[in-house]
Every structure is written in structure tokens, then in C-alpha cells.
């Protein structure tokens with residue numbers, strides 16, 4: 279193979295990634311890994327459970343062998359390859375990866391890609407072009423998709439929440455309000471670490487319902503309130519600590535300023551806020567992959583809802599402009615990535 283052919287193949291590989299992502303998502307939706315956990319089966323046997331179109335299923339399974347999820351040890355008999363084993367939901371890793379497949383490769387995230395050129399030309403989010411709705415309104419209107427997004431976010435927050443709960447002393451606080459708290463993962467880990475505190479998950483109505491379910495499962499719902507609202511309009515008062523994780527990065531400066539102004543109005547001088555988000559670093563902490571992830575994230579967030587991953591100088595301007603000051607910064611390890619935490623005090 280010439281160098282040019284190798285380069286072309288690399289690009290074609292990149293271009294074909296879209297169908298691979300969808301094959302993985304579909305394998306998860308159809309529970310293929312769980313159905314093959316007991317050993318090889320034919321397409322016909324699988325289809326008796328799935329109730330699909332036999333020829334299409336057979337071709338789908340062969341496509342899954344092409345991308346390394348499955349093997350075909352004998353004609354028309356399919357078995358899990360090592361990659362496919364990793365999708366079994368009876369394993370910790372498989373259950374996690376399955377949630378990522380359903381959330382990250384679902385239409386809510388995926389269809390935005392069709393409009394990336396529009397993003398570049400306008401500098402505006404394109405959820406309305408893709409769905410006729412703003413990004414989070416799309417999830418609110420599509421219960422299954424919304425729940426999958428929420429579960430994926432909770433999963434992405436798990437390591438960070440555990441790291442924060444062991445690093446930061448939540449003991450002195452009585453009531454912690456998590457703004458845009460999703461399915462309650464962060465608040466759950468905090469309440470576990472600080473047994474005398476209570477908390478509030480503040481989010482959109484559909485999402486706080488997911489938080490209630492999760493925190494009931496965790497046995498923590500009796501120490502939590504679930505408050506539905508719109509952080510662009512108003513935030514609940516009465517917390518002596520507020521947390522806000524991976525929320526402000528979703529929005530442009532104007533929206534961030536409005537959310538922070540609402541937080542200022544809801545709080546009294548001295549109230550503390552933990553802003554947990556990403557900071558665009560100059561040197562990516564020596565981790566090139568992490569920097570690439572931030573570049574991708576920053577563009578994707580612009581496409582979704584107008585957001586941005588900000589430098590510390592950009593964060594500082596917004597925070598101070600809204601009447602808060604940064605009293606401390608810390609970095610939480612959550613390999614292979616990490617989270618930045620800005621501790622703010624309301625002036």
C-alpha cells in the first residue's frame with residue numbers, strides 16, 4: 279500500500295465511523311450481547327426473541343462481525359467477540375458502555391452533525407434545524423431519548439462525583455442545591471459523604487423525575503427535594519452551598535450571565551458555589567488526548583446549545599461580572615480525564 283492509499287484509507291475509516299456508531303447503538307438496543315452471553319446462536323434463534331426481519335437481522339449480525347463486535351464461528355451462527363463481550367449489561371463496564379452508546383450515538387447528539395457546516399457559517403446552535411426544537415426541549419419532548427441522555431450524563435458524572443465527595447468537606451453545609459443536577463448522581467454521592475446534609479436537585483420537570491427515581495433506588499430520596507424549573511428564569515433560594523456541574527459549558531456568554539444573575543438573586547452574600555466544569559488549558563495537562571476531547575466538546579456544545587469550553591480568563595470575567603469571586607480552584611482526578619472545580623463566594 280502506498281502512503282497516499284494509507285492516508286485515504288485512514289480518512290475513509292473516519293468517514294465510515296458514523297455507521298459503526300449506529301451498529302453499536304443498535305446492538306445495544308436489541309440486547310445482542312446479552313442474548314449471546316450464553317454462547318453462539320443463529321440469526322433465526324435470535325430473531326425468535328427479537329421478532330424482526332430475519333434477513334435484515336442476519337445481515338446486521340454479519341455487519342457486526344465486520345466491525346469486530348461479533349464472530350461467526352460457523353455460517354449463520356454468531357458469537358460475541360471480545361468487543362461484543364464488553365457490551366453485556368450484566369457487567370459493570372458493559373452496562374456503562376451501553377448507556378454511552380444509547381446516549382452519545384442517539385439522534386439527540388448524532389443528528390446535529392448533519393448541520394456542522396451551518397454551525398461554522400452562523401456561529402449558532404443547530405438543534406432547531408435538526409429537530410425544530412432547542413436541544414433540551416428536544417429531550418424533554420422525547421421521553422426515551424431524554425432518559426438515555428440523563429443516564430449517560432449520570433454515568434459521566436459518577437467518577438467526578440466520587441472524587442469531589444472524598445476531596446471536599448461537605449460536612450459544614452446543611453442544604454446543598456445542585457443546579458441542573460440531572461439524575462442526581464452528584465447530589466447522591468455528596469449526601470452519602472455528608473450524612474447530615476440535605477439537598478435539592480433543580481432541573482427540568484422530566485429530568486427531576488429521573489433524579490427522584492435514581493435517588494429512591496439509592497435510598498437517598500428522603501433527604502432530597504426535587505424542584506422543577508427553568509434556570510434561565512429563576513433559581514431556588516435557601517441553599518448554603520450551590521453546585522453546578524457541566525451546565526454553564528452548555529450556554530453562550532449571554533445565557534451564562536443570566537443564569538449567574540439568577541443565582542446571585544437567589545443567594546445572600548457569603549453563599550458558596552462549586553462550579554464544576556472544564557477549563558480550556560494552554561497545555562492540556564500534558565495530555566494531548568484530553569485537549570482533543572475538549573476541542574471536540576467545545577464545538578459539539580456550540581452546535582447543541584451555543585455552549586463553549588472556556589479558559590480561566592473567560593470564566594473569571596463571567597463570574598466576577600455576575601457578582602461572585604473565585605476563592606479557590608481545584609482539579610479532580612477522574613482518569614482518563616479530570617474536572618476543574620472553581621469555588622466561588624457570592625459578594
Ligand SMILES: C[S@@+](CC[C@H](N)C(=O)[O-])C[C@H]1O[C@@H](n2cnc3c(N)ncnc32)[C@H](O)[C@@H]1O
Nearest residue numbers: 414431435458459460481482485508509523524
Ligand atoms: C449536561 S447536563 C448536566 C447534568 C448534571 N449536572 C451532570 O453533570 O451530570 C445539563 C443539565 O441541565 C439541565 N437543563 C437544561 N436546560 C435547563 C433549564 N432551562 N432549567 C433547568 N435545567 C436545565 C438539563 O436537563 C441537564 O440535566
